[in-house]
Structures are given as C-alpha cells and as structure tokens.
Amino acid sequence: MFAEAFRNKTVWLSGHTGFKGAWLAQWLLELGANVHGFALEPDTEPALFDQLGLAKRLHHQIADIRDPAAVRESVKKSQPDFVFHLAAQPLVRLSYEQPLETYATNVMGTAHVLEALRGLKKPCAAVLVTTDKCYENREWLHGYREEDPLGGHDPYSSSKAAAEIAISAWRRSFFKNHPVKIASARAGNVIGGGDWAKDRIMPDCIRALQAGQPILVRNKAATRPWQHVLEPLSGYLWLAARLYQPLAAPKRLVSPKSDEGGSEGGSTLNPQLASAFNFGPAHEANRTVAELVAEVLKHWPGRWEDQSDPKAVHEAGLLQLSTDKAHALLGWSPVWPFSTTVERTVAWYRDTAANPQTAHALTTRQIEQYQTAAARAHVAWTTK
Numbered sequence: 001m002f003a004e005a006f007r008n009k010t011v012w013l014s015g016h017t018g019f020k021g022a023w024l025a026q027w028l029l030e031l032g033a034n035v036h037g038f039a040l041e042p043d044t045e046p047a048l049f050d051q052l053g054l055a056k057r058l059h060h061q062i063a064d065i066r067d068p069a070a071v072r073e074s075v076k077k078s079q080p081d082f083v084f085h086l087a088a089q090p091l092v093r094l095s096y097e098q099p100l101e102t103y104a105t106n107v108m109g110t111a112h113v114l115e116a117l118r119g120l121k122k123p124c125a126a127v128l129v130t131t132d133k134c135y136e137n138r139e140w141l142h143g144y145r146e147e148d149p150l151g152g153h154d155p156y157s158s159s160k161a162a163a164e165i166a167i168s169a170w171r172r173s174f175f176k177n178h179p180v181k182i183a184s185a186r187a188g189n190v191i192g193g194g195d196w197a198k199d200r201i202m203p204d205c206i207r208a209l210q211a212g213q214p215i216l217v218r219n220k221a222a223t224r225p226w227q228h229v230l231e232p233l234s235g236y237l238w239l240a241a242r243l244y245q246p247l248a249a250p251k252r253l254v255s256p257k258s259d260e261g262g263s264e265g266g267s268t269l270n271p272q273l274a275s276a277f278n279f280g281p282a283h284e285a286n287r288t289v290a291e292l293v294a295e296v297l298k299h300w301p302g303r304w305e306d307q308s309d310p311k312a313v314h315e316a317g318l319l320q321l322s323t324d325k326a327h328a329l330l331g332w333s334p335v336w337p338f339s340t341t342v343e344r345t346v347a348w349y350r351d352t353a354a355n356p357q358t359a360h361a362l363t364t365r366q367i368e369q370y371q372t373a374a375a376r377a378h379v380a381w382t383t384k
C-alpha cells in the first residue's frame with residue numbers, strides 16, 4: 001500500500017481533530033507514520049477524534065492556524081517528511097455568518113502553512129486541501145477540470161479559491177528549486193462515519209434518526225458528488241507518496257521542459273504532480289440530496305420532510321468533478337460505489353450508537369475493507 005511510503009515517516013497534519021483529519025490520522029498511524037497533529041479542540045460532541053482515542057496515539061497540539069508563529073514553530077519542530085493541511089472553517093452556511101473568520105482561517109491559515117514550509121531545508125511532500133467548491137460554479141452538466149476558473153459565490157467557496165491562488169503563487173514564487181513539493185487537492189462532498197458537524201446532511205440524518213424524528217431536508221434537489229471519506233484520503237496519500245518518491249513516476253509522464261520540481265538524489269520529479277488535483281466519485285455517485293436521504297433510509301428506516309426555504313442563503317445547485325487528471329497521472333480512481341458508500345457510512349453510525357466502544361475497531365475494519373476493495377480493483381496505490 002502506498003509503496004510503504006509512510007512507514008516511520010514524520011507527518012505534520014493540520015485539522016486532525018476534525019472529521020477528515022481524524023480518519024486520515026487513523027489511516028496514517030496504521031501505515032506506520034509518526035503523526036504530529038495541529039488543530040483546535042474538537043468542537044462537536046461527540047467527536048471522532050475522541051471516539052478514536054487519538055490524543056494518546058499521536059503528537060497532539062492544540063494551536064491556531066491563524067497564528068503564523070505557532071504554525072512556523074510547529075512545522076520546524078516536527079521536521080516533517082509529509083504535510084497534510086486540512087484545518088479550515090469548512091461550512092458554507094457558517095461562512096455567511098462569519099466571513100472574516102472564514103477568510104482568516106482558510107486563506108491566511110494556508111498562507112501560514114506555505115510560509116512554514118518555506119523554512120524547511122529537507123525534502124517534504126505537502127498536500128494542501130481545498131474543495132470542489134473552489135471552482136466558479138456555472139451549474140455545468142459536466143465535471144470541472146483543474147484548469148477551469150476558480151471562484152465562489154459564498155465566503156467559504158471563495159476563501160478556498162483564494163487559498164488555491166495563494167498555493168499557486170507561492171509554488172511559482174518560492175518552491176521552484178526547493179526541497180518541498182506542493183500540491184493541492186479538491187474533493188467533493190464527503191460522507192462517512194464520525195462526521196458530527198452541524199448543517200451537513202449525513203450528520204443531520206443520523207441525529208434525526210437517532211432521535212426518532214423526521215430528517216429535515218432543506219435543499220433536496222441539489223446534486224453533489226458524494227463519496228466516502230476514504231476515497232479522497234487515498235488520493236491525498238497517494239499524491240503525497242508520489243510527490244515524495246519521484247522514481248515511482250512512470251517515465252512517460254516526466255516533462256523535461258518544466259521548471260518546477262527538479263532533481264533529488266538522481267531522481268526526477270514529474271512536475272505535473274506539484275499541482276492541483278480533483279478527487280471525486282464516479283458519475284453514478286452524482287446524486288441529489290433526496291436520493292442520498294432515500295439511500296440512507298434503506299439502512300436505517302425513518303422518514304424525511306421537505307424543508308426547502310426560498311429565502312435560504314445561496315448554495316450551489318449542481319456540482320461535479322472531472323477526475324481524469326488523477327486517473328492519468330496517479331492511476332487513482334474511486335473504489336466504492338454510491339450504494340456501498342452509504343451502506344458503510346450508516347453502518348458505522350448504527351453500530352457505534354449500539355456500542356460506542358467499537359468506534360476504533362470499526363474504523364480500522366472499514367479502512368481494511370476499503371483497501372481490500374481497492375486492491376481488487378487494482379488501483380495504483382495498492383500495487384506500487
């Protein structure tokens with residue numbers, strides 16, 4: 001798996017107390033990494049971070065990404081081989097209430113990580129996480145490609161577009177002949193066990209079902225690229241592994257013309273890897289919110305009510321991602337179909353509701369199941 005890239009390697013991970021960060025920390029620990037987490041205290045009750053008992057299993061630092069000195073010191077102290085930057089204010093609706101805080105965290109927070117990376121004097125592969133919402137949404141029927149214009153109607157989406165612009169500018173300005181290689185990752189709507197965020201459809205479903213209440217659906221016709229949290233995480237890990245170990249890159253992908261990347265230890269980095277990547281699901285997983293809720297109810301019976309509000313704040317209607325680049329350059333593709341994604345997600349919540357002590361074992365088992373399915377599908381990160 002991942003060519004053993006993470007075994008005994010040091011990883012600096014921001015946002016490890018959040019939903020995706022906790023899954024990524026768990027997976028990295030299983031891959032043998034030495035993980036240094038940097039984030040605020042978990043802000044949900046329960047929190048996956050606590051359910052997995054992560055505080056005792058990694059270097060756990062509570063600090064603020066808006067504080068440049070704290071970020072710089074933390075990165076310098078850990079001397080990472082890999083960096084995954086996930087810390088963010090990730091909620092669209094909250095960004096309408098707190099636009100300045102959202103920008104401070106998402107844009108300046110990313111710039112602080114970039115500055116901290118500039119200070120490293122050793123090889124390091126960094127994947128900075130933004131979102132599929134960073135594209136200027138034109139409600140296209142086809143998927144957005146990495147070269148499409150960035151934008152965003154709401155403060156969250158536009159903050160992530162601004163973070164992408166910062167990453168690109170820093171890469172071109174400061175990382176051309178630098179041992180640190182930087183990529184950004186744009187993923188779609190992620191579901192999976194252990195997300196307890198406010199205002200997200202899957203936790204909203206589970207909270208309602210647990211309480212025996214109807215699920216209140218505010219945007220039933222919105223179409224999103226739903227995927228299990230392990231799908232983009234496999235993309236982040238593989239992208240980082242490939243950035244770090246350039247020799248693994250197929251020769252035909254190496255462009256001699258580019259001035260990014262360079263040579264390390266006699267190997268050549270494929271310069272196309274130090275760039276932006278989409279990680280989205282297969283077409284069949286581009287579903288409406290109503291379809292997602294109907295699929296959830298197959299596994300946890302209940303009912304839902306349409307709570308559409310014509311005066312609600314704007315949220316994109318249609319959003320899909322093209323993953324052709326990740327497929328061509330990384331051999332990455334999604335593994336679980338929509339039905340399995342929802343089934344595993346609901347099973348996680350249902351089983352941990354019945355027996356809270358099982359969260360860690362269940363998360364580990366789902367990672368194993370995902371790896372097995374990926375290996376059967378011969379996805380590149382399982383065979384290299």
Ligand SMILES: NC(=O)c1ccc[n+]([C@@H]2O[C@H](COP(=O)([O-])OP(=O)(O)OC[C@H]3O[C@@H](n4cnc5c(N)ncnc54)[C@H](O)[C@@H]3O)[C@@H](O)[C@H]2O)c1
Nearest residue numbers: 015017018019020039040064065086087088090131189190
């Ligand atoms: N969940 C999704 O569907 C989704 C989709 C696309 C992109 N993303 C992106 O993935 C990343 C992780 O999202 P998530 O769903 O796990 O979110 P989350 O809210 O569960 O976790 C956010 C993490 O960021 C940390 N954080 C927030 N503000 C911080 C600050 N000022 N200083 C330090 N740490 C801070 C939190 O403590 C937490 O660890 C984010 O960058 C998000 O934008 C998420």
